[in-house]
Structure formats: C-alpha cells, structure tokens
Amino acid sequence: MSIPQKDLTFQKLGLDCANWTEPVYSDLVRRSAGNEEKMLVLYFNRIGWPTSLPTSEKEPFVKSVLREKKNALEELMLKSLPLRPGVEDFIDDACNKGIPVIILTAYSRSGEKTARSIVEKLGDERLSKIKVVGNEEVEKSLYGQLVFGKGMSSSLDEQLAKEARKAASAEKQRIAEEVASLLKVSVNIDTSSSERLEKIVASLRAGAEIAEVPVYNCILVAGSKSGLAAAEQIGMPRVALRSSFTSRAEFPTANAIMDGFGGADLTISKLCQKRWS
Known part of the structure; x- marks a missing residue:
C-alpha cells in the first residue's frame, strides 16, 4: 500500500488522524517484509486502533482497509500514473x-x-x-x-x-x-x-x-x-x-x-x- 493509495483509503474510511509519511511507510515495509495486512496491524498498534472498534473486529477492519486500498489504486491508475523511467x-x-x-x-x-x-x-x-x-x-x-x-x-x-x-x-x-x-x-x-x-x-x-x-x-x-x-x-x-x-x-x-x-x-x-x- 503506497502513500497515495493510503491517503485515499484512510480519507474514505474517515481516518483523518492517520499520518503515514514516507519514513513511516519504509519502516513498516521493512518490519512486515511487505505483508500488507501485517503493515496495517503494526501501524494501528503504533497510533492506536479506532476507539469504536471492538477487538474481535480488528481482522475484518484490516480487510476492509485493504479493499478500499485496492479501489483507491484503481482510481490512481485512471489518473495516468506513469510507467517507471526506462x-x-x-x-x-x-x-x-x-x-x-x-x-x-x-x-x-x-x-x-x-x-x-x-x-x-x-x-x-x-x-x-x-x-x-x-x-x-x-x-x-x-x-x-x-x-x-x-x-x-x-x-x-x-x-x-x-x-x-x-x-x-x-x-x-x-x-x-x-x-x-x-x-x-x-x-x-x-x-x-x-x-x-x-x-x-x-x-x-x-x-x-x-x-x-x-x-x-x-x-x-x-x-x-x-x-x-x-x-x-x-x-x-x-x-x-x-x-x-x-x-x-x-x-x-x-x-x-x-x-x-x-x-x-x-x-x-x-x-x-x-x-x-
């Protein structure tokens, strides 16, 4: 989940308090070995989970974030994200x-x-x-x-x-x-x-x-x-x-x-x- 995708995803879910900067993202990639679900768990463990979210609902919540991320990525593609140089x-x-x-x-x-x-x-x-x-x-x-x-x-x-x-x-x-x-x-x-x-x-x-x-x-x-x-x-x-x-x-x-x-x-x-x- 790259930073632009994350921003769109968190906004749609009303998580305006989330702040996933590039250094934070790089650290999460390293600690999670690229596992997106683990990245989100580590991140919310760090900043705190939504107060209204029961402990038993954490896994479904993470999956919902990833679904929104997929949608955000598709939106980003429609805005002509460029190919890698070369x-x-x-x-x-x-x-x-x-x-x-x-x-x-x-x-x-x-x-x-x-x-x-x-x-x-x-x-x-x-x-x-x-x-x-x-x-x-x-x-x-x-x-x-x-x-x-x-x-x-x-x-x-x-x-x-x-x-x-x-x-x-x-x-x-x-x-x-x-x-x-x-x-x-x-x-x-x-x-x-x-x-x-x-x-x-x-x-x-x-x-x-x-x-x-x-x-x-x-x-x-x-x-x-x-x-x-x-x-x-x-x-x-x-x-x-x-x-x-x-x-x-x-x-x-x-x-x-x-x-x-x-x-x-x-x-x-x-x-x-x-x-x-």
Whole structure:
C-alpha cells in the first residue's frame, strides 16, 4: 500500500488522524517484509486502533482497509500514473535482440485489472511484441491445468484424467515441500500462505511455458519478496528492482538488486552478460 493509495483509503474510511509519511511507510515495509495486512496491524498498534472498534473486529477492519486500498489504486491508475523511467527502452531493447518478454499480471496483490491497466500504458505496438500472462493464461497453461484442475478437456479419456489428477497431487505435494523448505531457510520472507506461493509459482511456470524457455533460462525482474521467493523455489534467476518506497529493503533471495532501468542500473546487456547461478 503506497502513500497515495493510503491517503485515499484512510480519507474514505474517515481516518483523518492517520499520518503515514514516507519514513513511516519504509519502516513498516521493512518490519512486515511487505505483508500488507501485517503493515496495517503494526501501524494501528503504533497510533492506536479506532476507539469504536471492538477487538474481535480488528481482522475484518484490516480487510476492509485493504479493499478500499485496492479501489483507491484503481482510481490512481485512471489518473495516468506513469510507467517507471526506462522500462519502455528496456522492453524495446529486449525485443530488438529477440529476447522474449513476458509480463505477469496474474499474481499482482493489487489485482489483475490494476496490473493490466499499467501494462496498457506501454502502447499497442509494444504490446504486440510481448506476452501478458494473467489468470486466464495461467489456468490454460499445461502447468495450470495440472495443478489447479481447471480447463481440462472433456475429451480426455478416464485413464488420462486419472493420471492428470495424480500429477496434480504430486505437484501440490512438491509445492508444499518447497514452502516448508522456504520457511525453514528464511522466516523473514513473506509467503503469506502456501496457496499464495502456489499461485505465484504457477504464474512463473506459465510464463516460461508461453515463452518456450526453461525456467532456469528465464530471469524474473520484480519488486516483491514473494515473487522473488517463488522464483528461487523453482530455480529461476531473479533481479530485485527497488522503488522509492523499498530503497532500504533487503532482498535476500535476489541474484542481483537494481534501483531502476537503464544507465548504471538494469539493462538487457547486463542481464545477458551476467552468469546466473
């Protein structure tokens, strides 16, 4: 929840006393590892919860704030929030070099609709050269069909369907083991739940499948710890891209950390030259 989204959200809920400055926001991101619900709990623990709010209603209250935040973000997108500087040149350079570019909107915390509204700012010509992977694309991918059991062709014979269910069960078990391993290795990474991590992994695998590139030859560029953690679990190289609100955040699962696109920061040439492990 960035500061502009928070301001609109708190105003709509009549919480004019709330004051979420950039230093406060940065501190909450660090302490909560980016978990939005935890950020709100920490914040209201600090300034005090609404006096009329019963203790038993704290969880529903937090969820209502997050719902308003999502609406506020959509409003912000309608006001033409600009793309990050350099991202268009970065994509153009990749396309000119024949490198597939996949943009994942399926696991966006703010919702696929909001994520797609940002992507649309790239323009029709640029969008014709890249692939956007949302919930529908994930569900239709082979991986998505096996794991989530959606989109299975009714023409499959009974034996094939049985084998598919076995494969899905085995994959779910593998993902559960990945989550367990992740929690043992680093308790500071926000995975939220096995379901959340499973969805991100499915998005990453669907993206690789659509690009027709093995996951270990793909590179995830992301600003969220959950996305980076999921990529680590499947052996996909990953670059953390900081923003003004995460300038002090740590990204322990990233292979590299950059502050932006172009120049001394993230370029296609650097991605091609680096030896990933």
